Amino acid sequence: MRINLTKIAIISIATLTSCDLLNPKPETSRIYEDGYFVTNEGNFGQANGSISFVNKAGVVENDVFAITNSFPLGDVVQSMSIIDNKSYILVNGSGKIEVTDIDSMTSITTIDVSGPRYIAKVDNSKAYVTDWGINGVYVIDLNTNEIISTISTGTGPEAIAVSDGYAFICNIGGWGLDNTVSVIDISSDAVISNLEVGEKPNSAVVDINGDVWVLTGGYTEYDAYWNVVSETSGNLVKISNNSIVSTFTFSVGNHPENLVINKDGNTLYYSDGSWSKAVFSFNISDTSLSNNPLINKNFYGLASDENYIYGSDAVDFSQNGWSFKYNSEGILIDSVQVGIIPGGYCFN
Amino acid sequence: MNRILIYILFFVTLPFLVDAQVLSDSILLDEVEIIHKKEVIHSVGSRLDVIEMKTINNSISDSFSDFLQNRSTIYVKKYGALSTPSFRGTSASHTLFLWNGIPITSPTTSQTDLRLIPTSTFENINISYGGNSSVFGSSSLGGSIHLNNIPDYQRSIKANISSEIGNFGKFNYSSKFSYSDKKINVSSTFNKIRDQNKFPYQYRGETVYNKHALVEGVNITSNINYLLDEKSELEFNYWYSNFFREIPGNVTVDNSTSEQKDKTNRLLLSVDRNYKNISFILKNAFFRENFNYDDSVKNIHSYYQSDSYLSELDANLKFKSIHFNSSQLFKLNNSDNSSYSDLNKRDFTFSSSESISYRGELLVSEFSIRQEISTYHSLIFIPSYSTQYKHRNLTIRGRINENFRSPSFNDRFWIGVGANGDVNLKAETALNKEIGLDYNSENVIHKITFFSLYVDNWIMWRQQESGNWIPENIKEVHSRGIEWKSVYKNDIFFHELNYQYNLSTNQKGINNLDASVGKQLIYTPIHKANFTSVYNIKNFKLLLNQSFNGKVYTSSDNLNFLDHNYIVNTTIKYHIKGIKSDVSLIVNNIGNTEYQTYQNYPNSGREFIFKLNININ
Numbered sequence: 001m002r003i004n005l006t007k008i009a010i011i012s013i014a015t016l017t018s019c020d021l022l023n024p025k026p027e028t029s030r031i032y033e034d035g036y037f038v039t040n041e042g043n044f045g046q047a048n049g050s051i052s053f054v055n056k057a058g059v060v061e062n063d064v065f066a067i068t069n070s071f072p073l074g075d076v077v078q079s080m081s082i083i084d085n086k087s088y089i090l091v092n093g094s095g096k097i098e099v100t101d102i103d104s105m106t107s108i109t110t111i112d113v114s115g116p117r118y119i120a121k122v123d124n125s126k127a128y129v130t131d132w133g134i135n136g137v138y139v140i141d142l143n144t145n146e147i148i149s150t151i152s153t154g155t156g157p158e159a160i161a162v163s164d165g166y167a168f169i170c171n172i173g174g175w176g177l178d179n180t181v182s183v184i185d186i187s188s189d190a191v192i193s194n195l196e197v198g199e200k201p202n203s204a205v206v207d208i209n210g211d212v213w214v215l216t217g218g219y220t221e222y223d224a225y226w227n228v229v230s231e232t233s234g235n236l237v238k239i240s241n242n243s244i245v246s247t248f249t250f251s252v253g254n255h256p257e258n259l260v261i262n263k264d265g266n267t268l269y270y271s272d273g274s275w276s277k278a279v280f281s282f283n284i285s286d287t288s289l290s291n292n293p294l295i296n297k298n299f300y301g302l303a304s305d306e307n308y309i310y311g312s313d314a315v316d317f318s319q320n321g322w323s324f325k326y327n328s329e330g331i332l333i334d335s336v337q338v339g340i341i342p343g344g345y346c347f348n
Numbered sequence: 349m350n351r352i353l354i355y356i357l358f359f360v361t362l363p364f365l366v367d368a369q370v371l372s373d374s375i376l377l378d379e380v381e382i383i384h385k386k387e388v389i390h391s392v393g394s395r396l397d398v399i400e401m402k403t404i405n406n407s408i409s410d411s412f413s414d415f416l417q418n419r420s421t422i423y424v425k426k427y428g429a430l431s432t433p434s435f436r437g438t439s440a441s442h443t444l445f446l447w448n449g450i451p452i453t454s455p456t457t458s459q460t461d462l463r464l465i466p467t468s469t470f471e472n473i474n475i476s477y478g479g480n481s482s483v484f485g486s487s488s489l490g491g492s493i494h495l496n497n498i499p500d501y502q503r504s505i506k507a508n509i510s511s512e513i514g515n516f517g518k519f520n521y522s523s524k525f526s527y528s529d530k531k532i533n534v535s536s537t538f539n540k541i542r543d544q545n546k547f548p549y550q551y552r553g554e555t556v557y558n559k560h561a562l563v564e565g566v567n568i569t570s571n572i573n574y575l576l577d578e579k580s581e582l583e584f585n586y587w588y589s590n591f592f593r594e595i596p597g598n599v600t601v602d603n604s605t606s607e608q609k610d611k612t613n614r615l616l617l618s619v620d621r622n623y624k625n626i627s628f629i630l631k632n633a634f635f636r637e638n639f640n641y642d643d644s645v646k647n648i649h650s651y652y653q654s655d656s657y658l659s660e661l662d663a664n665l666k667f668k669s670i671h672f673n674s675s676q677l678f679k680l681n682n683s684d685n686s687s688y689s690d691l692n693k694r695d696f697t698f699s700s701s702e703s704i705s706y707r708g709e710l711l712v713s714e715f716s717i718r719q720e721i722s723t724y725h726s727l728i729f730i731p732s733y734s735t736q737y738k739h740r741n742l743t744i745r746g747r748i749n750e751n752f753r754s755p756s757f758n759d760r761f762w763i764g765v766g767a768n769g770d771v772n773l774k775a776e777t778a779l780n781k782e783i784g785l786d787y788n789s790e791n792v793i794h795k796i797t798f799f800s801l802y803v804d805n806w807i808m809w810r811q812q813e814s815g816n817w818i819p820e821n822i823k824e825v826h827s828r829g830i831e832w833k834s835v836y837k838n839d840i841f842f843h844e845l846n847y848q849y850n851l852s853t854n855q856k857g858i859n860n861l862d863a864s865v866g867k868q869l870i871y872t873p874i875h876k877a878n879f880t881s882v883y884n885i886k887n888f889k890l891l892l893n894q895s896f897n898g899k900v901y902t903s904s905d906n907l908n909f910l911d912h913n914y915i916v917n918t919t920i921k922y923h924i925k926g927i928k929s930d931v932s933l934i935v936n937n938i939g940n941t942e943y944q945t946y947q948n949y950p951n952s953g954r955e956f957i958f959k960l961n962i963n964i965n
Binding site for chain 1 (some may be wrong): 482810
């Protein structure tokens, strides 16, 4: 394994060097074009969260935010999204959103929030930010980057999926418990319904048909001796026209998470397993969950772009982690060392 | 109401009786009392530092944190409201604190917060390096710190009042009173601390002020020693402490709203009886610890109340040069905690420690064992062998012993979304080996120690792939190094040098990607040194303290680190003879050096403290 990684690294460096010789980097903007970002949470309390940029040749530049802006990004970098040529970096522990120019990573402004999780653009002029600190959603004006209003949701609003004028907020439960998805009418910023999907909805995506898929983790309550007190299953739930149309149930005790979707919008990937997890795939027309993992590895963060699958490994959660890239067959094609506790991805 | 009663009982009534060892200075400790302390008796073969209190840079709010930072080779980590010690590369929970011989380390967290321990209320502090679990039990793994009240049976009535003010929002007050005669010694101390810690630092190119960092607290101690007859002494100690602290976030957190309250009540009653060749000491203690953590904005309210009852019977038997010591300790810990499954947990521990020693004039050797049975772990057999040989001014010494730490209540019982304790955790164990050479003369002390400490089953709370935090007996650490201490003193000056070279490496990886194997542990400097000089010139006393902390790594692969720092502190004291009082100007961090001991938590720059100290006797 280690030998493979070294080889890959050497090849990557060789590729970069030759590219550089042939095409010297243009001095103008677009430094962070053609590649993807990895958000590294950093250690809780230590404000050492960071952003890594991996270019097309597979070469990593770590700590791009702090290097560009000369101040630490912050405490627990939760997620990053690109909206209208700006990057929105949600820093959970520091309770802020850093807005930067996507080409240079230069800081544009800082939006003070409470405990932000995810951001999604919902129409031309506004975005929603889920926040555990307010058990709700901040509505951000994308022209001014200011908070316009807040919307109350369930407990611990997490992932957001946007489809057909509605936003679907997974209420994961925060430090408590919840089992709903809040459906918000984007035009009025009002919650129109709360769909009961199962305990701990953690992630959601929209497929090619505009249907929303929600993954719930299920819940296990232990006593002090690790005896199970109560337990519910994780579910994969399909929502069409704002109502639940089908539910696929996982084995009780498994806690599936990290639902992502490929570029074509027809294949879902997720992590599942009771103790050690693996990555499974699911075609939106499938009628049952697969028992055969696509990638037999436990990942901390999972993502998909084009037809690739990306997974991160935080090793001991105190050192630089790794990001692995697989093709749609589940074959490893690249790996790069990124920052401390890589948890999320952001594609340009 | 409770607070007022205590105040009335121990503060208002006692001034009419009283003592006072003028805050540390002028104390002439009874050497016999110190020699009879348990940690001194069992220090055979190891390094024990007896702190000369008069050489302390004596700001009232100087907590133990500042003292260890500046005057020992123990590394101190300060972050948020907390401050914790690290001996020889071990962690905060590997240091045992004892108060008059009884362990006070919190059963809930297995740690002691250095900021809650004042330096000015103890007559004697001993620091024992390398751990001695055979004698002191759990947590004495890297080392132990002994806080002692020492009676003085000389007829006197003393009182002392001091007050100080500092430029970052410090306003402190302290008083000390004592009464003693040939049979009784009564003393009481009171100190009140208020420190806003509003120091400036640079962030994002601007000067900003440290926010939400108020520390406010009271420490009250009361000690009564009474000689029942020629053979017996009765001793009562009480220590009350009540602190409120705002918890500042790291530099990137602009709006911290968390607060912490710590209240402790500690009572100890001891009786000792000495015959010619046999002596007994019976100690009974009750400790109550109250902790509250609140963050009203984030809606977090966490509390615990933990009660500990301890009873220890210590018997010593001398047969010419052969000494036997047997000590039986019963301990009951009961904790009500908002984060435990049915809110209440308790455990009961019985331990028995036996030692046999040969104490010749030149050669001293000791063998000790400890056995411990408690509700949650099986019997542990902890041996220790140490020996030392004295030749004129030189002593060569060595010790090999096993140490351990039982999992804390939090390690075992914590239940919460995102974190779960584990009842089945094993105790951490460590094998300590050290040899040393000491030179002692009237004016000069040199101590050099070579140590090797191998810790196994080290408990770490680790984030799992699921995001959950779980404690595991996962780490193996080898810590080794050299400690050097030199003291040169006479009537006019005092010089002290401390240096430590310490390699503490992680011995075990979790998978083949793990780049931390063989690397230095995080927050463990390889080099640490400090140099203190005290000069007495006529009515002036000048104290200069220089401390150097080597670079520390902040990630386990050693790719990230905090730079080394060099800090100079000074005190100028002027003694006003006529009124037996003095005024001092304390300047901390003269160079106004910006430094961090924990990533992204700034420390205070140059600070001025003005202090007035009045003695009445």
